[in-house]
Amino acid sequence: MRTELRIAGFGGQGVILAGIIVGKAASLFDGINTVQTQSYGPETRGGASKTEVVLCDDEIHYPKVISPDILVAMSHEALIAYISDMKDGGTLIIDPDMINESEIADFVKKHNIKLHRAKVTKTAENEIGLRIVANIVMIGAISKITQVISHDATKEAILDSVPPGTEKKNIQAFEAGYAMDGN
Amino acid sequence: MSEELFVQGNEACAHGAIKAGCRFFAGYPITPSTEVAEDLAGLLPKHGGSFLQMEDEIGAIGAIIGASWSGLKAMTSTSGPGFSLMQENIGYAHITETPLVIVDVQRGGPSTGQPTMPSQGDMMQVRWGSHGDYEPIALSPSSVQEFFDFTVKAFNLAEKYRIPVILAVDEVIGHMREKITIPDNVDIIKRMMPKESSDQFNMDNPYLPFKSDENGTPPMATFGDGYNIPVTGLTHNEKGYPDSSDPKAHENLITRLCNKILNNREEIVSTHESFCDDADTIVISYGAPVRSVFTAVELARKEGLKVGSIKIDTPWPFPETQIFKAAESAKNLIVVEMNLGQMVHEVERIIGMVDGNKPNVHLIGKIGGELHKPDEILSKIKEGFS
Missing domain, CATH: 3.40.50.920 (Rossmann fold)
Incomplete structure (x- = not known):
């Protein structure tokens, strides 16, 4: 089965790193065929940023997302840009503190979207004391809510991807995301 | 032990270059090819090689031509604007029969165009970008594993036929991440060297640096090994001496350079x-x-x-x-x-x-x-x- 995941936000939120970690967890540690791609503007921070991960038991030919089964929106701008691409009945994960939910309520209802709220930016600030790990908190939430990547594989992939000396904070952030109820 | 990595195409290329025996890189960073240079800056010194950031792409290709004549497998990576700057020296590499690998990760053009976006707009520049008659070899991978494999293949073809080989890649493959397997060993084709007994002063068995074998490619001596090797962009005879006004000399040389590729087309081509x-x-x-x-x-x-x-x-x-x-x-x-x-x-x-x-x-x-x-x-x- 082919699963298409898109994570979007603005530059500087670690959106692309989140995609790389999901891809690495799936391909190297869960043993699923995976392709990760990204698009970004020439700016380092502030522009729109998007990453896509395609997971499949069979060989993956077309490497991009056609219609996401899972959309993760880290900014309101990203949510509005991509929500209409979603598959009916798809899973939408938002950071409610970054988003004005009323604008999407109709779409969510009409297309049977499973909406999950993960307060990743607040959690990163309050529980970890580091706003920049919001992306890692979100990876925890993705793993828990969607089950497309296992808890242990994701942990391995995070340890394999973050700079030396930051492992403890990042794993804390991941576990905080994994512990969310996601409703 | 083979190794599994989840990496971008550009990173796979850098690993392929190391595995193929590349020990010299000179380049100038440009999106969307920069990760090739970035990774080789880390990997080359660990493998006894050298990494050089040059002042521009004209300097970069000049440096790798020199490195190749010093006996090293050498490469550079760039994108459209930098690839345009390299064209004159790509012709120089063809006429001097210098083995090189040039990675062109194509982005939207002409000019600065779309630095972060994919394109295949350089395919005819790869074919005809330099002046004069020549027959290039170009490889285009369509997966991250293929970018690794084709990089190894590019070095083998460059060494075998003594020409610059272009990896004509697009940004999608350069920046996409997939799992690759790096094998313990890869097949390597070594540069053919002159026989030790031959030198230019031995009249029975002289070493002529531009006299080809039966496949059309001459053995290549290295600077410093003691052979007298004139290297010139002018039309030259088998000794390497300029001979630019004899129509026959030019016809013989350029026809041989083209035929060493065309006569081996079936061996080089892959579909x-x-x-x-x-x-x-x-x-x-x-x-x-x-x-x-x-x-x-x-x-x-x-x-x-x-x-x-x-x-x-x-x-x-x-x-x-x-x-x-x-x-x-x-x-x-x-x-x-x-x-x-x-x-x-x-x-x-x-x-x-x-x-x-x-x-x-x-x-x-x-x-x-x-x-x-x-x-x-x-x-x-x-x-x-x-």
Whole structure:
């Protein structure tokens, strides 16, 4: 089965790193065929940023997302840009503190979207004391809510991807995301 | 122990270069190729090699030509604007028969264009970008593993035929991440060296640096090994001495340089045919669009349409025999590429050679930075069956 995941936000939120970690967890540690791609503007921070991960038991030919089964929106701008691409009945994960939910309520209802709220930016600030790990908190939430990547594989992939000396904070952030109820 | 990594195409290329024995890189960073340089800056010193950031791309290709004559396997990486700057010295590398690998990760052009977006707009620059007559070799990978494998292959072809080999990649493959397996050992073709007994002063067995073997490629001495090797961009004789006004000398040299590739075309060319035997329509592509074509052809076959595909690994030299065979058997040929039509001209040239019924040829060209969606290809396929 082919699963298409898109994570979007603005530059500087670690959106692309989140995609790389999901891809690495799936391909190297869960043993699923995976392709990760990204698009970004020439700016380092502030522009729109998007990453896509395609997971499949069979060989993956077309490497991009056609219609996401899972959309993760880290900014309101990203949510509005991509929500209409979603598959009916798809899973939408938002950071409610970054988003004005009323604008999407109709779409969510009409297309049977499973909406999950993960307060990743607040959690990163309050529980970890580091706003920049919001992306890692979100990876925890993705793993828990969607089950497309296992808890242990994701942990391995995070340890394999973050700079030396930051492992403890990042794993804390991941576990905080994994512990969310996601409703 | 083989190793598994989840990396970008550009990173896979850097690992492939190390595995192939590349020990010198000179370059100037440019999106979307920078990760090739970035990774080699880390990897080369650990493997006894050297990394040099140059002042620009003209300096970069000059440096790798020098490194190659010093006996090292050498490469550079760039994108369209930098590749344009390298063209004069690419011609110099052809006439001096200098083995090199040049990575061109193509982005939207002309000029600065779209630095972060994919394209296949340099395919004819790869073919004809330098001046004069020459026959390039170019490889276009369509997966991250292939970018690793083709980098190794590029070094082997460069060393075997003593020419600059171009990896004509697109940004999709350069920046996409997939799992790759790095094997313990890869097949390596070593540069042919002159026989130790030969030198220019031994009249019975003189070493002539530009006298070819039966395959058309001369053995290559290294600077500092004691051989007298004049190297010049002027037309030269077998000794390497300039001889630029004798028409015969020029004809002999340039014909040999072209024929060492053309006469070995079947050995160099690589394509993959799928479902072509009974196909009414055959879709031709190279690089990242191959991925969209494979999905489209699978969807078409599920609908019972007789569709096949040819994946071109080596755009240059162009796979004439393989495309001719397709042109004789199919009713429609569709060429899918991320430009407004470049390799399609080669397909049309081959169709011109077919006697009798010629197939229709359609181009699905796309620019702007989005890979073709499988649906776009599928609907063009269906037009041919309506």
